[in-house]
Structures are given as C-alpha cells and as structure tokens.
Amino acid sequence: MKPLTGKTIVLGISGGIAAYKAATLCSRLVSWGASVRVIMTEGATRFITPLTLQTLSRHPVATDVFDERDAAVVQHIDWADAADLVIVAPATANVIGKMANGIADDMLTTTLLAATAPIIVAPAMNVHMWEHPAVIENVNKLAARGVRFVEPGTGQLACGYVGKGRLAEPEEIAEAAAAWLTGPRPLAGRKVLVTAGGTVERIDPVRYITNDSSGKMGFALAEAARDYGAEVTLICAKTDEKPPGGVEVVRVQSAADMHEAVLRRLGAVDAVVKAAAVADYRPAVRHDAKIKKSGETLTLELVRNPDILQAIGEWKEAHPGERAPFTIGFAAETGDLEKYATDKLARKKCDLIVANDVSQPGAGFGTDTNIASVFGPEGLVESIPLSAKRQVAERIWQLAAERMNRA
Template identity: 80%
Template sequence: MKPLAGKTVVLGISGGIAAYKGAALCSKLVAMGASVRVVMTEGAAKFVTPLTLQTLSRHPVATDVFDERDPSVVQHIDWADAADAVVVAPATANIIGKMANGIADDMLSTMLLATTAPVIVAPAMNVHMWEHPAVMDNVTKLASRGVRFVEPGTGQLACGYVGKGRLAEPDEIAGAVAALLAGPQPLSGRKVLITAGGTVERIDPVRYITNDSSGKMGFALAEAARDFGADVTLVCARTDEKPPGGVEIVRVESALDMYEAVTGRLSAFDAIVKAAAVADYRPLSKEDKKIKKKEDKLSLELVKNPDILQAVGEWKASHPGERQPFVIGFAAETGDLEKFAMDKLRRKNSDLIVANDVSEQGAGFAVDTNVVSIYGPEGLVEHIPLSAKRTVAERIWQIAAERMTRE
C-alpha cells in the first residue's frame, strides 16, 4: 500500500544549501506512490543538478518559465492545475517573500501564484534570517492564507551557527504530504509504541554486552505507522541507523531502561510492537572503573533481564477493564519457526508474532530486507517472502489495523 498512489505532487526546490535534501524528499515521495514534478530555481540548480531530480522523479525538471517544451500547454499553468499538492523544500527567505507578496519572476514563483492546490512550505535558512521580522511577517501572512508549514529544526547550520533554521528531515516533510493528501489512514487516530535496536548491558565504562540488531526493522515499522496516520513513540536502544522523522524518540541503553520506558506507558497506547533485540542477561554488577587486565581468565556472572513482552502480556491479562493495547512480538529464530512462534504468542499473551529465521539469506540483522511469517492465535496468518523491510512493515500494519478494527 502506497499512501500517495495516484497523487501528483509538485516539488519546488529553491536555492539554499539544503537543496540536496530535496533529492531525498523527491525519492521518498516517489516511493510513497506519488507522481512528482520538480521545479527548481536558478539558485537551486547551482547546488544540485536538474538531471539528479529528473532521474529520481522520472519526469523532466522545470527550471525556466520561458522553456516551453510542449506547445499544446503552458507548462507552469499545466503543472499548477495538475498538482494535488505543492511542496516547497527547502524554502529560502527569498521564495517565502515572493510567495507572500505575489511576485512571479521565475518558474517556481510563477507556478506557485497559479496553483489552487494546497501548499506546504519547509523553510531553511540562517537562524537570524528565520527570526527576522520581515520573514516572520511573510510566514504569518502565508499561514493566514492557508499555507501549511513544516517548521525548521534546531541544530548546526551550514553557516556555522547553531539554532533554528535547519530544513526538516525529508521523512517529516513527506509525512506532512501524506497526512494532507492520503485522507483517513489505517492507523489514523491510533497511538503506537515501537521498540527498536539492541540493548547495551554495561560491564564497565568502556565494555558492554550487546547484539547485532541494527534497528532497521523497528525503524521501518515506525516509519510505516507514521505514514499510516499513527502517533508514534519509538523507544530506541543502540543502533547505527538514523531514526525516522515525525515520531517521538525515547532513547534508552539497557534492557532495564527499556523495561521502564515501555511498562510506564502501557495504558497510553493502542498498539505496542516489540521489535528490539533485548539482551536476555546482564552482568550482575557494573564496575565504576575500567577493569584492568591482570589474570589469564576473567569470570563474568550474569543475571536474567526482565522479559518486556511477557510483562506487557501480563499487564493486559490483569487489567481487563482498561485500554488494551494490541501487542505484536518478534521472534528471531534459527529453525522450528512455527513451533517457537506459537509458543511465544501463547506464553506472552500477544496478538501477533512476527517470526523470522535469521540464518536465512536476506533475513538477518543489518540488512534492508527480511523474510517473515506472521502468526496469530489461529496459527500462520501470512508468510512474506524476501522483501524490503519497509514493505514487510506496511503489511504487518495492514494486518494489525484490520484486527484492531474488529476488536
């Protein structure tokens, strides 16, 4: 399921250093099913080439209002009329000023003046420029006309300043487009909590026990849930990946940290997905200082960590009158998939178990694909062959949303 299938999005890229993120946004919108038409200003084309955007969008890129390639139409009017939404990202102070004051002196500003489609603006500029009264007045004026804004983030800016003005992440901007155009989504109005990554169990300040989890499956689930309309909280342990935008991030390190983060929030969510790889054991004690090498052997005593999925299932069983989250667990196995998955589902009072054989090619840790079998109380619900983790995540949520609606 692609939330923007059948939709035409005109992406306007103006001339700021963040123009390179416009390429990532274009790719993201295409992946969500949109037909993307890119309009670039002369300045934008100095940061990233039109050929790059043409390749990603699979359509010609418009840069010059006088470059009319099709004599049967006037391009800026044709694209303005065809758009289901127009997104300007990055939007410089200059293009925001043109929009606010009706100036049309290039392809992008002319098309923006001609369109009646909803417009989303993602500003990017120096912090002092963003806070300048002229820019704030222009933003207020546009907002009063119904233009939607994806607020810039705070962080290190290309100019060297640290402050507000950094372009929002492409995921967040694409999520705003999906929320605008896709209408009611399978998870619209739902609150979901997802765990991801591998927990870290400290031995001393420089050593720890962990596992090979990359967090990619959990992040794909968070991203898909967000695009399906959910309000997502992502409890994230160790990972080398960057979490998706547009979701609440709760950072944790150890299994005990994750246990507290999840069990302290149980009544607030409609669905809980335990996709993290949680260490079964932790060192009995953590040394305050680095352990020095002295003996030929070192014994390390481990104690069992609390079972988070078990705790969620037990909470459900003991709170029948309260809000009951739909619980999805994961089982990473190396054989006897159905046997272990069904046993886990029953013991831990889960609604679905997503099982995979991590020894199978393309289904292990730190890869972008997965092969899973989804089990419910009745047994095998669906087997998903080798697919991108995002595709797997979308199908998991489609199955879960259907079952949540029945309850």
C-alpha cells in the same frame, strides 16, 4: 462529489516503457476532480507524447526547466507550491536515485526538490534493478523522509523477465492518491509505542554486552505508523542510524531501562510493537571501575533480564478494565520458525508475532531488507517476501489495523 475535487496534483512521468500507463492515471485523476499538472522527463517523451498528456490533463505539459512560459512566476516553484500531492509514475531507478540524493537536473527533479507536498512514488523497472542494493537503499532513504510507495507488481516485464518490477495499475495509484488526500489513515487517532535497537548491558565503564541489532526495522515501523496517522513513541536503545522525525524519541540503554519505559506507558497506548533486540541476560555485577587484566581467564556471571514482552502480557491480564494495547512481538530465529513463533505468541500473549530467519540472506540484522512471516492465534497470517524494511513495516501495520478495527 468527486473525491479529488479542489486538489492539485503534479504528475511526474519518467522514462520507462510503463510511461504509457501514465495517460490512464492522468485521465483517472482528472475524472475524480483533480487539477493535474504533468511534468515529463526527456526520456518519458520518447515513449509517450506531451500532447497526449496535455489533452488528458487540459493543461500545458512541462518538459524543460528553462522553458518559462509566464514571466510572473518561476514554473517549477509555482507548481511545487500549488501541489497538494506529487505523484511520480512510473519512477525509474534513475529518478529514484536522484530523489534520494537531492539531484535536480531537469524539470521533474527540480520540482520535486522544491515540493513540500506529500509525494507518492510508483516504481517500475527490471526485477534485478528493483532488488539491487543501491535501489533498496534509495527507497529506504526516501521512505524515511515520508515518501509513500505504491509497490510494483509481479508479472511479465517488458524486458522479458517475469518478476517484481511492473508498474502498479493506474487505478491502484489513483486510489493511493485519494486515500492520502481524502481517506482515513488506518492508524489515525491511535497512539502506538515501538521499541528498537539492541540493549546494552554494562560490565564496567568501558565494556558491555549487546547484539547486532541496528534498529532499522523498529525505525521503519515507527515511520510507517507516523505516516499512517498514529501518534508514535519510539523507545530505542543502541542503534546505527538517526531515529525518524515526527515521533517522540525516548533513549534507553539497558533491558531494565527499556522495561521501565515501556510499562510506564502501557495504559496510554493502543498498540505496542516490540521490535527491539533485548538482551536475555546481564552481568550479575556491574563494576564501577574498569576490570584490570589479572589472569588467563575471566568468569563473568550473568543473570536473567526482565522479559518485556511477557510483562506486557501480564499487565494486560492484571488490568482487564483498562485500555489493553494490541501487542506485536518479533522473533528472530535461525530455524523451526513456525514452531518457535507460535510458541512465543501463546506464551507472551501477543496478538501478532513477526518472525524472521536471520540466517537467510537479506533478513538478518543490519540489512535494509527483511523477509517475514506474520503469525496470529490462528497460525500463519501472511508471508512477506524479501522487501525493503519500510514496505514490510507498512504491511505489518495494515494487518494490525484491520484486527484492531475489528476488535
């Protein structure tokens, strides 16, 4: 049986030079049994004709939201309702921006706004456009809503540049569609726990010690695990944004709160990702009333907080007969990345450590991007270049799922 038999796919084509590849993608989806409905923007029709896609899909191609061919239905609503999956390929920076901000000014974006089916986006654009903060922000915004991305490839671009931005190959996009609709998700049936944000250590009712963590990386990991089929518990402290939907959210404040919340759930999860930035120290005394100014200096005594990652490793050693969670730690460093990461992995008994140099542009706290090096017991597993945090999260889970399945 063909893998996409009985599935209806809406294929949106926007106006980039890579639009010609959509013909191959359409042909592949049809050959795998899908019923494909093609929507083209005006720009797309400048690169490839609707007749080509009509011939390949064996259905009329929609280009104009006002061109209603059947009085019994409103076409963009009818197609949105019928779709099992929507693919946008190529997706220009323009259409990604419209999707992210709810703009519906043509047949494609109007249908996308009405669609409740899963959406796969395959971007294609100049390398500098792909790395622009506005595009990164829009990609992250869509990813937070559950939109899946097939990342652009690296190579010679139509504009003459060499870099990341080339549309993924049609075969890769078709395989992503088949995997979404019919294939097993890498974390299906798994229960995972993710920590995020920066802990808050109270000095008095109005003052506290914390750090610059925004929670964005932890949220991206929770979103990606959710979309990969896992049942996700997200334990978060102070964060800048709302947690993703579709996950269980447990709010904590201090390192001690997070320590208790994590350890209480260890025996019931398959994986733990410690992405939170946990304060190493807390005030020895927490004052019940605001400390009044009384001198030129103030001495604050700090004591060590519980080490949550260390406690997870110790729990695993102390419960050999119980379900031992696959453990992923994070190491935010400013130098000697490999040395500190591999040392932490060994000391904390992690299965993987994700290390990033927060002094690098695009890899620090509060950014929408990250640059990461993933280490395992054998050393460096993979270096992930500057990418949206959601894309980094997906790659981390792919590496973890491979190892969890082998184990």
